[in-house]
Amino acid sequence: MKRLVFSFLISGLLAFTASAQDDSKYGDTPEEVKKCKECISLYREFRDQDQEKDALKYWRCALKTCPASAKTLYIDGARFYGNILDKIFENPEKVDERDAYIDTLMTVYDMRMEYFNEEGKVLAMKAVDLFKYDDSKAKEANEILAKAMDVTKNETDAITASKYYQTLYEMYKNDQATKSDLLVEYMPVLDILDYNIFRLEDEKLVDRYEKAKKNLDAFFVKIAECEDIYRILGERISQSPNDIKLNQKALAVMNKRDCTDDPLYVEVAERVYKDEPTAPAAYSIGIEKLKTKDYSDALNYFEEAIELCGNCVDINRYYLRAGQTATIVGKASKARTFANNILETEPNNGEAYMLIGDAIAGSANSCDDGKLGKASAYWLATDYYAKARNADPSVASKANQKISGYQKYFPATKDVFYHNLNKGDSYMVECFGESTTVRTND
Numbered sequence: 001m002k003r004l005v006f007s008f009l010i011s012g013l014l015a016f017t018a019s020a021q022d023d024s025k026y027g028d029t030p031e032e033v034k035k036c037k038e039c040i041s042l043y044r045e046f047r048d049q050d051q052e053k054d055a056l057k058y059w060r061c062a063l064k065t066c067p068a069s070a071k072t073l074y075i076d077g078a079r080f081y082g083n084i085l086d087k088i089f090e091n092p093e094k095v096d097e098r099d100a101y102i103d104t105l106m107t108v109y110d111m112r113m114e115y116f117n118e119e120g121k122v123l124a125m126k127a128v129d130l131f132k133y134d135d136s137k138a139k140e141a142n143e144i145l146a147k148a149m150d151v152t153k154n155e156t157d158a159i160t161a162s163k164y165y166q167t168l169y170e171m172y173k174n175d176q177a178t179k180s181d182l183l184v185e186y187m188p189v190l191d192i193l194d195y196n197i198f199r200l201e202d203e204k205l206v207d208r209y210e211k212a213k214k215n216l217d218a219f220f221v222k223i224a225e226c227e228d229i230y231r232i233l234g235e236r237i238s239q240s241p242n243d244i245k246l247n248q249k250a251l252a253v254m255n256k257r258d259c260t261d262d263p264l265y266v267e268v269a270e271r272v273y274k275d276e277p278t279a280p281a282a283y284s285i286g287i288e289k290l291k292t293k294d295y296s297d298a299l300n301y302f303e304e305a306i307e308l309c310g311n312c313v314d315i316n317r318y319y320l321r322a323g324q325t326a327t328i329v330g331k332a333s334k335a336r337t338f339a340n341n342i343l344e345t346e347p348n349n350g351e352a353y354m355l356i357g358d359a360i361a362g363s364a365n366s367c368d369d370g371k372l373g374k375a376s377a378y379w380l381a382t383d384y385y386a387k388a389r390n391a392d393p394s395v396a397s398k399a400n401q402k403i404s405g406y407q408k409y410f411p412a413t414k415d416v417f418y419h420n421l422n423k424g425d426s427y428m429v430e431c432f433g434e435s436t437t438v439r440t441n442d
Contacts, residue, residue, distance in 0.1 A: 026066045036066035074112035081105040089133045120151030124160040138170035154195045161192050162212035169219045180232045186220050187252035194313040226259035234264045244275045260287050279309035299325040316342045323355045335359035350392025357384035367431035376429040378406045379436040410441040
């Protein structure tokens with residue numbers, strides 16, 4: 001054994017000699033430097049041999065002697081204590097031992113920040129481990145995660161954002177937080193997740209944020225009924241009606257859950273819009289205009305939402321509403337443009353295909369050339385309803401109803417034959433510049 005340790009020590013010291021350019025981080029005196037390098041060398045050798053129990057002794061020596069020597073000292077330490085905790089933290093007979101190891105693990109994270117910064121990242125890891133090994137510390141973990149997110153903002157890691165809301169939900173279960181807290185904090189977390197899903201190109205990273213978003217929604221739907229939203233957020237806003245950030249969060253929650261039937265929705269939207277026109281506020285006022293059948297104004301607000309949004313994560317929601325409203329006011333070309341904008345980023349968006357079908361069917365009269373023009377518009381519209389059904393099963397029932405409803409406007413076989421056509425023939429719909437297939441209603 002002595003020979004093995006001596007071999008470890010010599011190889012480790014040679015590595016240090018070759019790489020070290022400044023011994024100050026290893027200690028203030030030659031003796032400290034020597035001791036530090038010996039301890040680091042030995043703990044790393046045992047670590048690399050998967051002998052963590054032996055490695056831990058020398059790791060403690062290195063941490064005490066030269067805490068500023070290397071960031072890996074803290075990475076390894078967190079792993080060592082995490083491995084220990086993994087084996088005992090669920091054992092009710094080892095609660096005291098667990099708590100002692102958790103305290104040490106938390107100190108490791110604190111020292112890492114002291115000597116190597118990375119505050120946002122390390123705070124998040126600290127909080128996640130604290131909650132993992134002792135879920136009764138949800139409140140403490142949540143406060144640490146909040147600090148981490150204040151540092152990392154939109155760059156917050158998916159796990160950090162997800163755990164922040166999970167710990168808040170745990171607090172709610174233990175009467176340490178209210179349903180109001182959950183409602184208000186939902187949107188800021190969702191915004192972070194959507195920000196990264198929308199902009200990241202790395203598929204693995206996007207997948208992590210999408211999974212975090214599913215977890216977030218799983219907690220949110222447990223508490224977010226419209227009646228609760230109106231009551232709780234209404235009480236919260238009544239206490240601070242001029243808190244614009246609170247109004248913005250409330251508006252985002254109501255839009256997310258499509259809770260738009262209470263006067264609170266309009267009040268909040270108008271307050272936010274008056275402070276500074278934003279895409280969500282313009283969209284919300286547009287929704288209210290739709291309800292009062294003021295379609296022209298509604299379309300104007302939806303188009304303003306699109307302009308204010310730019311390339312934001314809710315852009316397709318705004319395109320869809322604008323397109324649906326444009327169809328109502330007979331602006332088929334504009335509606336199709338909005339739908340095509342959606343399909344550029346979401347090629348399987350069934351609602352976008354439905355919108356195109358509606359726009360075409362709604363303007364069929366303008367295609368009436370006294371021949372088969374009007375009928376051909378219905379053929380083309382049902383083509384798009386079929387595309388919607390095939391692309392997105394969630395709209396299949398609605399698409400089938402539309403197809404069935406417009407089939408009665410198809411011409412009879414004799415009328416098709418009169419124009420030297422047969423069922424199944426290709427037909428150019430001149431008013432839309434697209435080809436479709438001849439069909440009959442008999």
